Amino acid sequence: xxxxxxxxxxxxxxxxxxxxxxxxxxxxxxxxxxxxxxxxxxxxxxxxxxxxxxxxxxxxxxxxxxxxxxxxxxxxxxxxxxxxxxxxxxxxxxxxxxxxxxxxxxxxxxxxxxxxxxxxxxxxxxxxxxxxxxxxxxxxxxxxxxxxxxxxxxxxxxxxxxxxxxxxxxxxxxxxxxxxxxxxxxxxxxxxxxxxxxxxxxxxxxxxxxxxxxxxxxxxxxxxxxxxxxxxxxxxxxxxxxxxxxxxxxxxxxxxxxxxxxxxxxxxxxxxxxx
Numbered sequence: 001x002x003x004x005x006x007x008x009x010x011x012x013x014x015x016x017x018x019x020x021x022x023x024x025x026x027x028x029x030x031x032x033x034x035x036x037x038x039x040x041x042x043x044x045x046x047x048x049x050x051x052x053x054x055x056x057x058x059x060x061x062x063x064x065x066x067x068x069x070x071x072x073x074x075x076x077x078x079x080x081x082x083x084x085x086x087x088x089x090x091x092x093x094x095x096x097x098x099x100x101x102x103x104x105x106x107x108x109x110x111x112x113x114x115x116x117x118x119x120x121x122x123x124x125x126x127x128x129x130x131x132x133x134x135x136x137x138x139x140x141x142x143x144x145x146x147x148x149x150x151x152x153x154x155x156x157x158x159x160x161x162x163x164x165x166x167x168x169x170x171x172x173x174x175x176x177x178x179x180x181x182x183x184x185x186x187x188x189x190x191x192x193x194x195x196x197x198x199x200x201x202x203x204x205x206x207x208x209x210x211x212x213x214x215x216x217x218x219x220x221x222x223x224x225x226x227x228x229x230x231x232x233x234x235x236x237x238x239x240x241x242x243x244x245x246x247x248x249x250x251x252x253x254x255x256x257x258x259x260x261x262x263x264x265x266x267x268x269x270x271x272x273x274x275x
Contacts, residue, residue: 008042008046012038013043020058020274021060021211022053022059022060023062024059026039028064029067030065032069033068034069035126035127036073043104044104047104047107051107057113057219058114058115058212058214059114060116061116061134062207063120065121067122067123068143069122069123069124071124071125101126102158102159105129105130114136114222114226115135116136116207116210118207119137119194120140120203121143123144124146124147125146125148126157128145128146128160130158131193133159137196138207140197144184147160147176147177149177161173166233168192216272218260219275220250220251220254224247224250227247228244255275256270
């Protein structure tokens with residue numbers, strides 16, 4: 001699949017491809033990029049295409065305007081209550097929304113290339129969950145993080161209850177989920193939720209430089225490394241060692257491994273092709 005095949009089916013999400021980096025931008029700035037049906041439809045198609053792409057070697061997920069994502073479209077939820085009196089119909093509607101959002105989360109989790117979240121402003125609800133599903137996170141100063149679901153009287157979605165305990169431990173995960181307090185990027189960094197905090201004016205440049213660096217790396221090896229780390233908590237040491245052997249041997253058969261070994265011995269910089 002070539003780069004030009006990574007396109008959005010509607011204008012609620014933009015995709016820009018340059019130098020093997022696909023920048024996926026949630027494009028509802030007037031609604032703080034709140035996720036709705038069209039956004040989910042676009043993200044399903046885009047992330048599905050990325051799963052089979054051989055050309056894209058890094059993905060950046062971000063939001064248009066001043067915010068990353070303020071969660072779900074709560075105003076749409078209220079309208080749905082007003083439009084539908086039947087509980088079974090409402091249940092089916094919400095079930096469909098969650099199933100589709102979770103396709104996006106699963107697709108992001110399955111991507112072989114690194115995924116960077118570039119976040120600013122509001123990072124709330126579903127936006128918080130999507131951020132957790134990315135491999136690396138760079139945040140602008142002055143942002144606000146909150147899981148927030150408890151304030152709506154519901155439980156979290158988007159994989160946040162899977163990622164939070166694995167990232168922070170159970171007590172901190174409970175605190176974030178049950179209290180729904182707001183906190184800044186400095187606290188998120190201290191807790192290990194994000195990787196770096198930068199001035200807002202520098203966010204795009206910092207993320208672009210990181211994305212280019214990763215896009216020039218050994219994409220197959222990155223994919224194997226991601227899978228090893230993500231699956232490690234479900235394995236004992238013996239099974240993890242077997243998995244490491246399988247992944248290492250898979251990488252050892254690649255052109256990139258040959259390039260890397262040769263460049264190391266010859267004291268040169270490897271020119272990885274991602275294969």
